[in-house]
Amino acid sequence: xxHDKQRLNYVLFLVAGSGLVxxxxxxxxxxxxxxxxxSFGLGPAMIGALLGIGPLMGAVAAPFxxxxxxxxxxKSVLTLTLLxxxxxxxxxxxxxxxxxFCIAQIVAAVALxxxxxxxxxxxxxxxxxxxxxxxxxxxxxxxNVGWAVGPLIGIAAGAASTALFITAGVVYAIFAxxxxxxxxxxxxxxxxxxxxxxxxxxxxxxxxxxxRLALFVGGGTLLIAVYGQWSATLAPYLTGHxxxxxxxxxxxxxxxxxxxxIGNPFARRFIERTGALNGLVVGxxxxxxxxxxxxNAAGFWGLAAASMVVFTIGEILVVPCEYMLVDRISNNxxxxxxxxxxxxxxxxxxxxxxxxxxxxxAFGGPGMFLLFAGFAAASAVLFAIxxxxxxxxxxxxxxxxGSPDTQAGPYLRRANPAV
Numbered sequence: 001x002x003h004d005k006q007r008l009n010y011v012l013f014l015v016a017g018s019g020l021v022x023x024x025x026x027x028x029x030x031x032x033x034x035x036x037x038x039s040f041g042l043g044p045a046m047i048g049a050l051l052g053i054g055p056l057m058g059a060v061a062a063p064f065x066x067x068x069x070x071x072x073x074x075k076s077v078l079t080l081t082l083l084x085x086x087x088x089x090x091x092x093x094x095x096x097x098x099x100x101f102c103i104a105q106i107v108a109a110v111a112l113x114x115x116x117x118x119x120x121x122x123x124x125x126x127x128x129x130x131x132x133x134x135x136x137x138x139x140x141x142x143x144n145v146g147w148a149v150g151p152l153i154g155i156a157a158g159a160a161s162t163a164l165f166i167t168a169g170v171v172y173a174i175f176a177x178x179x180x181x182x183x184x185x186x187x188x189x190x191x192x193x194x195x196x197x198x199x200x201x202x203x204x205x206x207x208x209x210x211x212r213l214a215l216f217v218g219g220g221t222l223l224i225a226v227y228g229q230w231s232a233t234l235a236p237y238l239t240g241h242x243x244x245x246x247x248x249x250x251x252x253x254x255x256x257x258x259x260x261x262i263g264n265p266f267a268r269r270f271i272e273r274t275g276a277l278n279g280l281v282v283g284x285x286x287x288x289x290x291x292x293x294x295x296n297a298a299g300f301w302g303l304a305a306a307s308m309v310v311f312t313i314g315e316i317l318v319v320p321c322e323y324m325l326v327d328r329i330s331n332n333x334x335x336x337x338x339x340x341x342x343x344x345x346x347x348x349x350x351x352x353x354x355x356x357x358x359x360x361x362a363f364g365g366p367g368m369f370l371l372f373a374g375f376a377a378a379s380a381v382l383f384a385i386x387x388x389x390x391x392x393x394x395x396x397x398x399x400x401x402g403s404p405d406t407q408a409g410p411y412l413r414r415a416n417p418a419v
C-alpha cells in the first residue's frame with residue numbers, strides 16, 4: 001500500500017472515530033441535566049452552574065494541551081485524553097454523590113475540550129493539503145450523524161441510565177486503544193518543516209501573540225455564541241411566543257440535522273470554488289438573514305424554510321471554513337498550539353445562552369435575534385481583517401523551512417492571494 005493511501009486511510013479512521021465517540025457522547029452527555037435532576041434532585045439553577053464549570057475549565061486547558069501536543073506528540077496526548085474521557089463516563093454512571101458526579105463531569109468536559117482541537121491538528125498533520133477541506137467537511141458530517149443518532153439511542157436504552165455511561169466509556173477506551181496501536185503515517189517531508197518543536201510555553205505564547213489568531217478567536221467566539229447552543233435560546237422563544245412552539249422546535253431540530261447531512265457536500269464544493277474566507281463570509285450573511293427571519297416568522301413554514309434551512313446552510317459553511325483558516329496561518333511546528341488557542345472560542349457556548357437569554361427576557365425576540373445577527377456580522381469582519389494581516393515576524397523566522405502559505409492549500413490561497 002502506498003504511503004499516500006495509508007495517510008488517507010488513517011484520516012478516514014480519525015473521521016470514523018470522531019463519529020463513533022460523538023454517538024457515545026450524545027447518548028450520555030445529552031442527558032446530564034436529567035441525571036442530576038432524577039438521581040440527585042437538583043434544581044435548574046444548580047444544574048446549570050454545575051454543568052457550566054467543566055466546559056469553562058476546558059476552554060482554559062485546551063490551549064496548553066495543544067501546545068503540549070506539539071512537543072510530546074498528538075497521538076500520545078489524544079490517547080491519554082480519550083482514556084480520561086472513558087474513566088470519567090464510567091465515573092458519572094457509577095457516582096452516588098453530587099460531588100463524585102461533578103468531579104467526573106469536569107474531567108469529561110476538560111477532556112472533550114482538549115480532544116477537539118488536537119484531533120483536528122492531527123488530521124491536518126496527516127491529510128495532504130489539497131484534501132484537507134474535504135476531510136474536515138466529512139468529519140463535521142460524521143459528528144453531526146453522531147448527534148442525530150446518539151440521543152435516540154439514549155432515549156431507547158433509558159435516558160441517563162448507568163449502563164449507557166459505562167457503554168460510552170468502553171467506546172472511548174476502544175478508540176484510545178486503536179489510536180495507540182496504529183502508526184501515524186506522516187510523510188517524511190512534512191517532518192522536515194519542523195525538526196525541533198518549540199517549547200510548550202514559548203509555542204503557546206507565539207500563538208497568542210499572533211494578531212491573526214486573536215481575530216480568529218474573537219470571530220469564532222461570536223459565531224459559536226450564535227450557533228453553538230442555538231437550541232438553548234430558540235426553544236424558550238418558541239414555547240413562549242409561538243402556538244405549538246415545543247412541537248415546532250422538535251421539527252426544527254430534525255430539519256437542522258437533515259440539512260447538515262444533505263447540504264454538506266454542496267457546501268464543500270462551494271468552498272472549493274470560492275475559497276475559505278469567502279465561504280465563511282457568505283455563511284455569516286446567511287446566518288444574519290436567518291436571525292431576521294426567525295424574528296419575523298410567525299408559523300411553522302416560515303420558521304422552517306425561511307429561517308432554519310438558511311441558518312443551517314450558514315452553519316455548514318462557517319464551521320469547516322473556520323478550521324481551514326486557522327490551519328492556513330499555522331504550520332507543522334505550531335499547529336497544536338494554534339488549534340488549542342483557537343479552541344478558547346468555545347467560550348461562546350456560554351456567552352450565547354447567557355446574553356441571548358438576558359436579551360430575550362429584557363427585550364423579547366427582537367433583542368435576542370438582533371444581537372445574534374450582530375454577532376454574525378461582526379464575526380465576518382474579524383475574520384476578513386485577520387486573513388489580510390501579515391504573519392508576525394517571529395512566525396516568519398520560525399517557519400523559514402516552509403512558510404505558512406505552504407500549509408494552506410489552493411482553496412485558501414485563492415481566497416486571499418495578496419497574503
